[in-house]
Amino acid sequence: METYIVKINGVKYEVEIEKKGAPAPAAAPATKAPAETAAAEKPAVNEEAVSAASAASDVEGTEVECGVAGKVWKITSKPGDKLSKGDSIMVLEAMKMEIPVAAPSDCTVKALLVNEGDPVESGQKVAVVG
Numbered sequence: 001m002e003t004y005i006v007k008i009n010g011v012k013y014e015v016e017i018e019k020k021g022a023p024a025p026a027a028a029p030a031t032k033a034p035a036e037t038a039a040a041e042k043p044a045v046n047e048e049a050v051s052a053a054s055a056a057s058d059v060e061g062t063e064v065e066c067g068v069a070g071k072v073w074k075i076t077s078k079p080g081d082k083l084s085k086g087d088s089i090m091v092l093e094a095m096k097m098e099i100p101v102a103a104p105s106d107c108t109v110k111a112l113l114v115n116e117g118d119p120v121e122s123g124q125k126v127a128v129v130g
Helices: 034-041 047-056
Strands: 002-008 011-017 062-065 070-075 088-094 097-102 107-112 125-129
Touching: 088 107, 088 125
Parallel strands: none
Antiparallel strands: 002 011, 062 125, 070 088, 088 097, 107 125
16 A cells, blocks of 8 residues: 545645555544545635625626636726626636636626635625626
8 A cells, every 4th residue: 555645726635546456455544534634724704805805795786707717817997986787897717727707797796795816616706896
C-alpha cells in the first residue's frame, strides 16, 4: 500500500492506494479523515462577501447570476452606478478567458455580492440591480 497526498481545489487529501492483487495490509494506525484535513486546511471565509450576501437579501431588485464557474477577475461597476443593458458589471476569468457579467437591462447597481479574486460557481448570484 502506498500513501499519496492529493490536492483538489486547494484542499489536500491523504489517500492510500493498494496495488491490485496485493495481500491485504495489516491494520494501519488511525490518520486524519479527509474531512478533518479539509476543514483544517480550508482558506478563511471572506467575511466581506458573506456580509455583502446577507445584506443583499435585504436589497430589492433583480439578482444577476454568473453564467460560468471561475474567478472574479475585475469588478467594473460599483453600487450606485447607472448601467445600460449589456454594460459590464464585472469580468470573470474562466478557462483562461475573460467573460463579462452584463447588466440584464437599463438599471442601477444596488449591491455587489462578490469581491475581486473570489471563486464563483455557474448560476451563483453575484450582484443585485434595479
